[in-house]
Amino acid sequence: MNRRWHAELGWLPGQGVQRDVLIEAEGDRFSAVNVGALWADSPPGTVRLKGLTLPGLANAHSHAFHRALRGITQAGSGTFWTWRERMYQVAGRLEPDSYLALARAAYAEMSLAGITCVGEFHYLHHGPDGVPYADPNAMGRAVLTAAAEAGIRITLLDTCYLAGGLSAGGRSEPLSGPQLRFGDGDADRWAARVEALGPDSGGLLGRYARAGAAIHSVRAVPPGQMHPVVAWTHRYGAPLHAHLSEQRAENQACRAAYGASPAKVLDRAGALGPGSTVVHATHLTERDVQLLGGSRTCACFCPTTEADLADGIGPARALATAGSPLSVGSDSNAVVDLFEEARGIELTQRLATGQRGHFSADELARAATVAGHACLGWPDAGEIAAGGLADLVTVALDTPRLAGTAAATALESVVFAATAADVRNVVSGGRDVVRDGRHLLVPDVPAALSAAIRAVLD
Numbered sequence: 001m002n003r004r005w006h007a008e009l010g011w012l013p014g015q016g017v018q019r020d021v022l023i024e025a026e027g028d029r030f031s032a033v034n035v036g037a038l039w040a041d042s043p044p045g046t047v048r049l050k051g052l053t054l055p056g057l058a059n060a061h062s063h064a065f066h067r068a069l070r071g072i073t074q075a076g077s078g079t080f081w082t083w084r085e086r087m088y089q090v091a092g093r094l095e096p097d098s099y100l101a102l103a104r105a106a107y108a109e110m111s112l113a114g115i116t117c118v119g120e121f122h123y124l125h126h127g128p129d130g131v132p133y134a135d136p137n138a139m140g141r142a143v144l145t146a147a148a149e150a151g152i153r154i155t156l157l158d159t160c161y162l163a164g165g166l167s168a169g170g171r172s173e174p175l176s177g178p179q180l181r182f183g184d185g186d187a188d189r190w191a192a193r194v195e196a197l198g199p200d201s202g203g204l205l206g207r208y209a210r211a212g213a214a215i216h217s218v219r220a221v222p223p224g225q226m227h228p229v230v231a232w233t234h235r236y237g238a239p240l241h242a243h244l245s246e247q248r249a250e251n252q253a254c255r256a257a258y259g260a261s262p263a264k265v266l267d268r269a270g271a272l273g274p275g276s277t278v279v280h281a282t283h284l285t286e287r288d289v290q291l292l293g294g295s296r297t298c299a300c301f302c303p304t305t306e307a308d309l310a311d312g313i314g315p316a317r318a319l320a321t322a323g324s325p326l327s328v329g330s331d332s333n334a335v336v337d338l339f340e341e342a343r344g345i346e347l348t349q350r351l352a353t354g355q356r357g358h359f360s361a362d363e364l365a366r367a368a369t370v371a372g373h374a375c376l377g378w379p380d381a382g383e384i385a386a387g388g389l390a391d392l393v394t395v396a397l398d399t400p401r402l403a404g405t406a407a408a409t410a411l412e413s414v415v416f417a418a419t420a421a422d423v424r425n426v427v428s429g430g431r432d433v434v435r436d437g438r439h440l441l442v443p444d445v446p447a448a449l450s451a452a453i454r455a456v457l458d
């Protein structure tokens with residue numbers, strides 16, 4: 001089906017914000033983009049997009065089920081590790097049906113926020129006590145179904161998670177309690193299970209779903225078990241993600257166990273490179289920054305989660321300068337708002353350094369769009385350009401937050417002041433998913449979230 005939109009303002013690659021942009025698509029891809037086309041001259045059937053239209057946003061790091069913990073984990077104080085215990089309680093209660101309902105509702109919230117593609121860092125694989133379901137990929141398939149039903153493209157980052165952690169002295173501890181559900185025994189069995197998802201030779205699981213892999217962290221995967229995961233990603237050209245140096249305790253235990261930083265351990269395992277993404281990258285040495293940047297490894301920042309969990313502030317500017325593309329993720333889904341994540345990269349650098357202007361609005365918007373898609377294995381998405389996947393996000397400029405926006409600084413206004421609530425229209429692969437702020441596939445998103453969360457907490 002051919003479609004046509006007229007964007008009052010559109011953010012275009014290499015051209016910045018332009019007025020009166022006529023955007024055409026054939027099927028799920030853009031076929032033409034023309035600037036300076038007056039609305040009055042638009043052909044019949046053209047959809048008018050008032051406000052600033054961006055390409056689809058990519059949420060490069062999500063754990064959908066953490067959405068059930070929003071607010072609950074803000075009561076009292078606690079640490080990253082007490083937060084993890086509460087998260088394990090929810091993980092312990094999910095079954096394929098309840099996981100599907102929760103993930104579908106969480107992804108619908110993401111669609112309303114302008115996210116058209118999600119990287120789901122998925123480690124909740126097996127039944128309680130670690131007994132596989134009849135289909136050992138029942139939980140992964142629930143996530144894939146949830147994304148399809150919410151109209152969001154997905155990279156299922158199937159996560160290898162073999163050990164319960166590293167003791168302060170560097171001893172690898174076995175999985176226990178709720179963690180038993182995460183483990184496949186060893187990395188070869190992990191690879192065999194992922195293989196059963198049935199990716200095609202390019203790693204696709206469907207038109208809008210891709211398989212990827214993750215090494216949960218150096219805490220959860222011993223270095224000797226990393227090779228099968230890396231080899232699997234090479235076979236399919238699939239993206240590889242890993243949590244990296246989120247907490248200082250992880251670095252200390254890693255040094256005690258392996259005599260090297262987590263980044264160096266991943267490097268030795270061949271897990272860094274342009275197809276790889278490290279998530280958080282908070283507590284790095286200068287040598288780590290050079291390893292990541294020099295290998296063109298992407299760094300995914302999740303500023304709202306990193307603030308929520310008191311992780312710290314990673315060296316975003318140093319990484320970008322060293323050569324790492326940056327992307328953003330909502331991670332724990334304590335907040336789902338990629339505008340807040342994108343500006344969080346710049347604002348946390350300001351707080352850490354006492355200086356402004358580390359990243360331009362254009363660089364931050366690229367992190368939330370084209371760079372995020374690339375790190376999830378969708379290099380042909382995230383830009384409004386002929387040939388790319390036809391994803392559009394229109395941000396209204398007549399809301400209380402954005403009224404008074406000037407065309408010349410519309411991107412700055414949106415990156416630094418918009419919220420998810422300002423998103424009006426979302427098109428994914430040429431198909432409307434959100435129209436006038438309403439989700440077309442999940443009719444009552446708050447009710448869906450509320451029912452799904454109640455089902456796992458009660």
Ligand SMILES: [Zn+2]
Binds near residue numbers: 061063121243279332
């Ligand atoms: Zn995470």
